Amino acid sequence: xxxQRIRVIGVGTAGAGDDALGLEAALILRSRLPRTVDVVSDxxxxxxxxxxxxxxxxxxxxxxxxxxxxxxxxxxxxxxxxAMRSAIDxxxxxxxxxxxxxxxxxxxxxxxxxxxRVTVFGMAGENFVPTxxxxxxxxxxxxxxxxxxxxxx
Amino acid sequence: MSNASNxxxxxxxxxxxxxxxxxxxxxxxxxxxxxxxxxxGIFEPPRFFEAFLRGRSFEEVPDITAxxxxxxPVAYQMSSCTAIEAAMNxxxxxxxxxxxxxxxxxxxxxxxxxxxxxxxxxxxxxYESAISMAAxxxxxxxxxxxxxxxxxxxxxxxxxxxxxxxxxxxxxxHRVPDRAELDALGEELSACRTFAxxxxxxxxxxxxxxxxxxxxxxxxxxxxxxxxxxxxxxTSRGLEIPISQFPDHFEEVQVPHSTALQGRLRNxxxxxxxxxxxxxxxxxxxxxxxKKLADEIKFTVxxxxxxxxxxxxxxxxxxxxxxxxxxxxxxxxxxxxxVEIKVREGVGHGCTEAPRGILYHRYEIxxxxxxxxxxxxxxxxxxxxxxxxxxxxYAPRLLALPQExxxxxxxxxxxxxxxxxxxxxxxxxxxxxxx
Numbered sequence: 123x124x125x126q127r128i129r130v131i132g133v134g135t136a137g138a139g140d141d142a143l144g145l146e147a148a149l150i151l152r153s154r155l156p157r158t159v160d161v162v163s164d165x166x167x168x169x170x171x172x173x174x175x176x177x178x179x180x181x182x183x184x185x186x187x188x189x190x191x192x193x194x195x196x197x198x199x200x201x202x203x204x205a206m207r208s209a210i211d212x213x214x215x216x217x218x219x220x221x222x223x224x225x226x227x228x229x230x231x232x233x234x235x236x237x238x239r240v241t242v243f244g245m246a247g248e249n250f251v252p253t254x255x256x257x258x259x260x261x262x263x264x265x266x267x268x269x270x271x272x273x274x275x
Numbered sequence: 276m277s278n279a280s281n282x283x284x285x286x287x288x289x290x291x292x293x294x295x296x297x298x299x300x301x302x303x304x305x306x307x308x309x310x311x312x313x314x315x316g317i318f319e320p321p322r323f324f325e326a327f328l329r330g331r332s333f334e335e336v337p338d339i340t341a342x343x344x345x346x347x348p349v350a351y352q353m354s355s356c357t358a359i360e361a362a363m364n365x366x367x368x369x370x371x372x373x374x375x376x377x378x379x380x381x382x383x384x385x386x387x388x389x390x391x392x393x394x395x396x397x398x399x400x401x402y403e404s405a406i407s408m409a410a411x412x413x414x415x416x417x418x419x420x421x422x423x424x425x426x427x428x429x430x431x432x433x434x435x436x437x438x439x440x441x442x443x444x445x446x447x448x449h450r451v452p453d454r455a456e457l458d459a460l461g462e463e464l465s466a467c468r469t470f471a472x473x474x475x476x477x478x479x480x481x482x483x484x485x486x487x488x489x490x491x492x493x494x495x496x497x498x499x500x501x502x503x504x505x506x507x508x509x510t511s512r513g514l515e516i517p518i519s520q521f522p523d524h525f526e527e528v529q530v531p532h533s534t535a536l537q538g539r540l541r542n543x544x545x546x547x548x549x550x551x552x553x554x555x556x557x558x559x560x561x562x563x564x565x566k567k568l569a570d571e572i573k574f575t576v577x578x579x580x581x582x583x584x585x586x587x588x589x590x591x592x593x594x595x596x597x598x599x600x601x602x603x604x605x606x607x608x609x610x611x612x613x614v615e616i617k618v619r620e621g622v623g624h625g626c627t628e629a630p631r632g633i634l635y636h637r638y639e640i641x642x643x644x645x646x647x648x649x650x651x652x653x654x655x656x657x658x659x660x661x662x663x664x665x666x667x668x669y670a671p672r673l674l675a676l677p678q679e680x681x682x683x684x685x686x687x688x689x690x691x692x693x694x695x696x697x698x699x700x701x702x703x704x705x706x707x708x709x710x
Contacts, residue, residue: 135438135439137439165437165439166427166437169423173420229406229416232410232416233416233417234413252342
């Protein structure tokens with residue numbers, strides 16, 4: 123691990139099925155990463171991203187992704203931002219009430235606070251039903267997601 | 276677009292309104308200089324929350340209703356708690372009531388700041404979005420993000436998390452904070468005070484269309500404080516009633532173009548709820564420092580220009596920030612986190628001031644503690660007819676404008692209301708025709 127200042131944001135909503143996978147991954151990463159890496163959970167979608175960009179060189183975001191026939195539940199991907207901006211925008215769940223992750227990143231970019239390296243990690247969810255926990259598919263893949271993130275940080 | 280067969284006719288269609296919460300549309304038909312059809316459509320699917328609640332324990336209601344809205348979940352929790360407590364003949368007072376007000380301050384701040392600076396301000400400054408606005412107004416956006424985060428932090432501390440809080444219960448809270456936790460919060464709020472006041476000054480420098488309407492303003496009124504949680508329902512035309520009489524004076528009707536019911540007075544009149552209505556009815560209770568700022572920027576009350584609801588939100592944000600600091604400084608932890616509830620059969624009404632206006636709840640609870648019936652009347656549902664009335668008055672003034680500009684002006688008017696469409700869509704009338 124380099125001396126770069128790193129922040130990991132697990133994004134999602136607890137109690138809304140697989141929308142919580144970013145929060146759950148952040149919990150595991152907090153126990154796996156050195157204390158020099160700041161790991162936070164954020165349930166506001168993307169509205170805190172610009173504020174959370176301060177004072178870091180590397181930003182890692184983990185969020186749930188909509189499943190598609192070619193990206194089924196449990197599939198994992200990593201997208202560098204801004205290079206793959208449109209792929210992130212198409213894949214992540216949108217927030218009709220506040221900023222989405224891509225809007226939060228775009229705002230950080232406009233404000234000139236975007237860190238040098240930003241990577242968004244997404245895993246496709248299966249079930250986004252309110253009051254539900256993680257689906258079995260996602261729960262079984264959660265450690266794979268964490269390993270995937272650790273290898274690329 | 277103009278109609279080829281009838282050049283006098285213009286139709287404005289906005290299929291997906293931007294920078295509002297939820298999914299809505301606008302259809303406006305103009306014949307000559309007369310508006311012949313207005314439909315502020317809500318096509319978001321109905322969500323059936325009142326039906327979900329039937330048969331559930333009263334204890335589950337605050338957590339279920341919090342799910343109605345990601346921006347104003349506290350309002351749903353507070354209205355449901357106060358209604359159920361009324362049904363159970365329980366009074367929540369003292370430090371617990373003050374903590375509820377503090378929680379509500381957090382929601383007013385985060386919701387108002389989101390709307391003022393990120394959803395509505397781009398209209399006034401001529402930007403497509405807050406993101407494009409940020410490049411030219413960096414300090415404003417950074418300050419607004421910090422202020423919004425401070426509001427979210429109040430909700431997180433008292434509610435357990437920023438969105439859909441989980442720490443509220445009928446009778447109070449599951450856990451109450453200690454002094455040290457609140458002190459840290461107070462420091463951040465104090466740091467945002469200068470920005471919040473300067474932001475109101477900045478908003479006052481904007482150019483506002485001069486649309487004045489004869490609104491019947493409706494808001495809660497409390498004799499000793501700016502009402503948030505309780506009081507009487509008052510109107511600017513002199514009605515003042517207990518919350519339990521809301522159904523006697525107000526009703527909801529269904530219209531074909533909306534999956535949300537529309538609120539109106541039982542005499543058929545439209546009315547206005549929200550920040551401007553609250554300010555008009557409760558200005559006398561505002562602290563001198565805020566009134567002084569109003570004098571400085573030449574803001575006069577009553578104000579009947581709903582475009583200036585942007586300023587009303589600014590004053591309410593400042594009030595919520597100052598009031599939150601007062602509550603934090605005076606905080607004495609309650610001896611118990613909640614008042615004991617003894618289940619009994621009953622009907623209860625609750626009404627609190629959500630960021631967008633009064634939010635009325637009514638519950639009938641059985642002796643087993645299960646909900647027998649629930650009624651929820653959100654502020655956006657109540658404001659819908661007034662939005663259409665505003666459009667009817669405003670659109671004829673815009674006829675000389677190019678189509679695109681006229682459309683943007685109409686959208687801006689709708690955004691004056693900060694409509695929360697997701698909140699409003701609770702109902703669908705289902706008719707089964709059995710031949």
